[in-house]
Structure formats: C-alpha cells, structure tokens
C-alpha cells in the first residue's frame with residue numbers, strides 16, 4: 001500500500017484525484033478495517049499535517065468543523081450554548097478516550113457507520129456538508145449525504161472539507177439517551193434531542209435516532225407532533241410513539257427484532273425528551 005502525506009489542502013485533493021485513494025484522518029476506523037482485512041486500499045493520503053484542517057469556527061449562527069477537529073474537542077466548553085451542551089452529552093460516549101483523542105468528527109461523518117452518533121446529530125440538526133474535489137466545492141444537506149450503511153454520495157475523488165452545524169437558540173433544552181452494552185463499542189440505539197421553547201410553547205424540535213435504520217434517522221413526525229405544545233407528559237409520550245413508528249427500511253427483519261427496536265426507540269426518545277424539558 002502506498003502512503004502519501006499531504007501538507008496542504010491542494011496536496012490532499014491532488015492525491016485523491018485518481019479516485020483510488022483513501023483519506024487517513026484519525027485512523028480509528030480505517031486502520032482497524034485495514035488490519036481486519038475489511039478494507040481494500042491501494043493508496044492512502046494522510047491529512048494530519050494539513051494545518052488549515054485543524055479549524056473550528058462559529059459565525060453567524062453556524063458552527064464550522066474542518067477535517068482535523070478531533071472528537072475530544074467537543075468534550076470541553078469550546079462550543080458554547082445549547083449546541084455545545086448537546087455535543088458534550090453525545091461525545092463523551094464515543095469509543096473511549098484514546099479514540100476520542102485521535103478520531104475526527106468528519107472522519108466519523110464520512111465513514112457513515114449506522115450506529116455512529118455524529119451522523120445522526122448532523123441529520124437531526126439539518127447540518128450541511130462541504131465536499132471538495134477537482135471541480136471545486138459542493139454543499140450537500142446531511143440527510144441527502146447518507147445513502148446506506150457505510151455509503152454516502154461522496155465521490156472517491158472528493159474530500160469532506162467542512163460540516164456546518166446550525167447553533168441552537170437560547171431557551172433550547174437538549175437530551176441524549178442510549179442503550180450500549182459497554183464502553184468502547186457502538187451504541188445499540190440512541191436518541192439525540194433539542195427542543196426550543198418560547199413563551200411556554202415549543203417552537204422548534206429536533207430528534208435524531210442512532211442505529212434506527214440503515215442511515216441516520218430524523219424523527220420528523222415526532223418533531224412535528226411537539227410543535228405548539230407546552231411540552232407536557234402527554235406531548236412527550238405522543239412524540240415517543242411517533243418516533244417508534246418510523247418505518248426505517250431495514251429490509252428483512254424478524255417481527256420480534258422490529259418490536260424490540262420500536263420499544264427501544266420509544267423508551268430512549270422519551271428519556272431524551274424528558275432530559276431536554278428540564279433544560280428549557
């Protein structure tokens with residue numbers, strides 16, 4: 001396998017132009033896949049020396065995350081407000097400390113593991129992704145980026161250069177709940193929630209579901225059911241029911257497994273919403 005080291009953005013894009021080169025970011029998934037023989041890679045371009053990729057900025061209500069921002073960055077209060085609070089709730093469960101120190105958010109977004117937390121957060125928040133390639137840049141909404149497990153619309157010669165996450169307004173409560181059988185492994189299911197209240201009524205709601213389908217899922221009907229309500233127990237229950245009814249295309253799935261998934265989604269959505277209500 002050929003190893004290239006990029007020192008600037010143009011180097012990285014030039015290396016990818018052959019359409020047959022893999023990006024090496026934190027290496028926490030790629031190297032594992034290579035060692036297990038799960039990935040066939042002829043050439044890698046290591047982007048860890050590209051200083052301009054180690055950038056996190058917040059401007060005009062948008063958090064911009066570049067390719068070398070590590071998971072760990074989001075453990076501290078680097079990002080303020082409700083979005084920062086939500087990211088802190090989520091990130092502390094990803095892998096374990098060495099993985100969070102090396103692994104990058106954009107690596108996780110590009111890898112598209114159906115049980116990964118950042119893709120579900122990005123889809124729920126209606127984030128946008130910037131892809132850069134030989135013909136320039138294009139921007140793709142997060143929910144159109146994912147096409148299946150480990151599958152995205154990214155072309156082989158493109159680099160994911162930025163994730164743009166809208167910040168959340170004051171008055172937003174956030175919540176996160178998950179089922180995970182132990183540290184250092186992906187969750188079996190999780191719900192990521194942000195709810196904004198104005199004058200006692202819900203004016204915006206976001207519910208992302210992890211591992212609830214082959215792609216990250218946004219529980220849109222559940223979100224809609226909350227709007228205009230006073231965030232009562234009844235509203236929480238109705239939203240959890242709506243989230244559990246999501247018909248994610250799992251293909252063939254045994255009825256008992258489907259019911260187990262639905263129950264988990266109901267329980268986790270309810271728990272995350274209850275946590276969010278406390279913060280509103």
Ligand SMILES: Cc1cc2nc3c(=O)[nH]c(=O)nc-3n(C[C@H](O)[C@H](O)[C@H](O)COP(=O)(O)OP(=O)(O)OC[C@H]3O[C@@H](n4cnc5c(N)ncnc54)[C@H](O)[C@@H]3O)c2cc1C
Pocket residue numbers: 022023024025026027028029030031032067093094095096099102103104105106107108110111113115116117118158159160161184185186187
């Ligand atoms: C034991 C273990 C437990 C884990 N648990 C969790 C967990 O609970 N939740 C979770 O979300 N993740 C988990 N992970 C994965 C971890 O979050 C990885 O860091 C992440 O999936 C990939 O990020 P990376 O920077 O390490 O990417 P790499 O491993 O370097 O790359 C991963 C893939 O993405 C591509 N890629 C990387 N960056 C870019 C880019 N900018 N543009 C285009 N393509 C790119 C690579 O070519 C490769 O195909 C776990 C990993 C391990 C080993």
